[in-house]
Amino acid sequence: xxxxxxxxxxxxxxxxxxxxxxxxxxxxxxxxxxxxxxxxxxxxxxxxxxxxxxxxxxxxxxxxxxxxxxxxxxxxxxxxxxxxxxxxxxxxxxxxxxxxxxxxxxxxxxxxxxxxxxxxxxxxxxxxxxxxxxxxxxxxxxxxxxxxxxxxxxxxxxxxxxxxxxxxxxxxxxxxxxxxxxxxxxxxxxxxxxxxxxxxxxxxxxxxxxxxxxxxxxxxxxxxxxxxxxxxxxxxxxxxxxxxxxxxxxxxxxxxxxxxxxxxxxxxxxxxxxxxxxxxxxxxxxxxxxxxxxxxxxxxxxxxxxxxxxxxxxxxxxxxxxxxxxxxxxxxxxxxxxxxxxxxxxxxxxxxxxxxxxxxxxxxxxxxxxxxxxxxxxxxxxxxxxxxxxxxxxxxxxxxxxxxxxxxxxxxxxxxxxxxxxxxxxxxxxxxxxxxxxxx
Amino acid sequence: xxxxxxxxxxxxxxxxxxxxxxxxxxxxxxxxxxxxxxxxxxxxxxxxxxxxxxxxxxxxxxxxxxxxxxxxxxxxxxxxxxxxxxxxxxxxxxxxxxxxxxxxxxxxxxxxxxxxxxxxxxxxxxxxxxxxxxxxxxxxxxxxxxxxxxxxxxxxxxxxxxxxxxxxxxxxxxxxxxxxxxxxxxxxxxxxxxxxxxxxxxxxxxxxxxxxxxxxxxxxxxxxxxxxxxxxxx
Ligand SMILES: Nc1ncnc2c1ncn2[C@@H]1O[C@H](COP(=O)(O)OP(=O)(O)OP(=O)(O)O)[C@@H](O)[C@H]1O
Ligand SMILES: [Mg+2]
Numbered sequence: 001x002x003x004x005x006x007x008x009x010x011x012x013x014x015x016x017x018x019x020x021x022x023x024x025x026x027x028x029x030x031x032x033x034x035x036x037x038x039x040x041x042x043x044x045x046x047x048x049x050x051x052x053x054x055x056x057x058x059x060x061x062x063x064x065x066x067x068x069x070x071x072x073x074x075x076x077x078x079x080x081x082x083x084x085x086x087x088x089x090x091x092x093x094x095x096x097x098x099x100x101x102x103x104x105x106x107x108x109x110x111x112x113x114x115x116x117x118x119x120x121x122x123x124x125x126x127x128x129x130x131x132x133x134x135x136x137x138x139x140x141x142x143x144x145x146x147x148x149x150x151x152x153x154x155x156x157x158x159x160x161x162x163x164x165x166x167x168x169x170x171x172x173x174x175x176x177x178x179x180x181x182x183x184x185x186x187x188x189x190x191x192x193x194x195x196x197x198x199x200x201x202x203x204x205x206x207x208x209x210x211x212x213x214x215x216x217x218x219x220x221x222x223x224x225x226x227x228x229x230x231x232x233x234x235x236x237x238x239x240x241x242x243x244x245x246x247x248x249x250x251x252x253x254x255x256x257x258x259x260x261x262x263x264x265x266x267x268x269x270x271x272x273x274x275x276x277x278x279x280x281x282x283x284x285x286x287x288x289x290x291x292x293x294x295x296x297x298x299x300x301x302x303x304x305x306x307x308x309x310x311x312x313x314x315x316x317x318x319x320x321x322x323x324x325x326x327x328x329x330x331x332x333x334x335x336x337x338x339x340x341x342x343x344x345x346x347x348x349x350x351x352x353x354x355x356x357x358x359x360x361x362x363x364x365x366x367x368x369x370x371x372x373x374x375x376x377x378x379x380x381x382x383x384x385x386x387x388x389x390x391x392x393x394x395x396x397x398x399x400x401x402x403x404x405x406x407x408x409x410x411x412x413x414x415x416x417x418x419x420x421x422x423x424x425x426x427x428x429x430x431x432x433x434x435x436x437x438x439x440x
Numbered sequence: 441x442x443x444x445x446x447x448x449x450x451x452x453x454x455x456x457x458x459x460x461x462x463x464x465x466x467x468x469x470x471x472x473x474x475x476x477x478x479x480x481x482x483x484x485x486x487x488x489x490x491x492x493x494x495x496x497x498x499x500x501x502x503x504x505x506x507x508x509x510x511x512x513x514x515x516x517x518x519x520x521x522x523x524x525x526x527x528x529x530x531x532x533x534x535x536x537x538x539x540x541x542x543x544x545x546x547x548x549x550x551x552x553x554x555x556x557x558x559x560x561x562x563x564x565x566x567x568x569x570x571x572x573x574x575x576x577x578x579x580x581x582x583x584x585x586x587x588x589x590x591x592x593x594x595x596x597x598x599x600x601x602x603x604x605x606x607x608x609x610x611x612x613x614x615x616x617x618x619x620x621x622x623x624x625x626x627x628x629x630x631x632x633x634x635x636x637x638x639x640x641x642x643x644x645x646x647x648x649x650x651x652x653x654x655x656x657x658x659x660x661x662x663x664x665x666x667x668x669x670x671x672x673x674x
Binding site: 011015344346348349353432433437 | 489492495515518519521523527533538546549550551
């Protein structure tokens, strides 16, 4: 019977192509808009490192000023200063931990004819790669000594390796960063966590940096952060060392804490450290040291903005408007078919069979609308991509449809159209056949 | 076959109540061929619709083939309609964008026959009305008489025991009307019970039994072709 209904529905849709196209379009536009916003939202709010997001903790110390918190109600600043980051690195409680910040260089390869270009880099500790399970194509990270002493080594991201070395294994080769030579020790495969959870102070959805330098290079080369620097205390900063000794915060700090016992020990360590520092006249605020796992941190730092959620809500409202339109169109369509449906009743169809036939037709409209809607969503995402991705460096994968979302779109289209079709289908199914037959 | 006792039917609109049938009683035995005549608005179509389970009624009782139809569910009524009753309408009521094969197929689909059985029945029915060569034609490609014969093929494809025809020749010229009448007579001879509403006194006379409806009730059960009846059916 279903195949019969399907055949009749196709014929019925072909009979009034304009009306059918209008209905398909109504669903398609609604679905297209919803899927565009939903895709961006889903990817924005997805867990960037699901297999260990509950064991990775952003470390925050409340080193802010006495008068007001960093952010209401009582949020500690999201970053650390140099002194505290250095002190925390001395702990051996976390099996892995790393401080990090973003910087900028002009980069060049061994070929003097190569045109240098600007590149974003991350200065961090050796654990960074194991902490976040970054995939290596060639080589690996650096050793402990490179974090403590000056060693001119780098790990290249995939894009940098492609640009500088044509994608070859560049381990052992050298590059120049701001005229200083560095030896390549490792090359990463493509690695782009979305959101870029380990540094949400400088663009939540930026692409990952393309070059990684050991911590030991920061002080000797006086590497400045290319990200935000925040301070509360009026200090006289006239040298790089004065900057390192100031209360300015600019360093992200992450620790892996495999179980609650380790986490409790680490929390106690942080509290003890701040307690010591209070005796030295630092940390004027009440004790407020925070360990937030990846997902807590994303929500505490409002990585997915409320405006984004509002946008998703609005687009679903828009879908509802499309559906209300569709109810009217379907009613017109089914009432037009009423004499034929009455005839079917006379020839032995029950009300329910008429309703089923109508719903199959509606479902067909929904599925066609869903397919077209996916096309529109694809176009919409391309448009959003060209609008935003290029100019603020957002990761382009935010704007890519994926299979689960496409299936979700088809399900929404089907459910929405059935919802819109229920009233017209029932109404026309219940019309008394006798009166309609006479008018034919 | 059909047994109606004191059936009443009232149509209510905002302004008026129309007593389409009042105390309408009629017995039709299996195998009968009954012609129903009566002036316009007397309730003939209303009677046929109730007989065909397309309309409910307000009072009285109706047994179809021994089954009391009062209180049957919609799907039970649909099944009864599908299995026992064939309809023939004045305006043919073929579905315009289905070809003859698919038009005749409609009641068989709801019957749940297998594809093979449907095909055989459709071909037989269309052969019987002389349209075996036109199965792939659309209704619009046929003459009025051919369309009505296709509609008759649709009515008899499910081999119902009861045919209800509402002015089946009303839209046809006399030659085509005669062909349709001959077809109905043939079906009657094969044992089908037929109730036919007609305005055509000559056709009515060819039926073995005539009833006359006046003001929503059966006025005369026996008269065949009297002058008064002829006057009433102009
Ligand atoms: N759906 C309806 N709503 C209101 N009144 C109706 C309805 N159907 C029929 N009637 C009224 O009921 C009465 C009987 O109508 P019916 O159609 O049965 O007459 P008929 O004998 O078939 O007439 P005709 O020979 O013109 O076809 C008429 O007065 C008609 O106006
Ligand atoms: Mg009538």
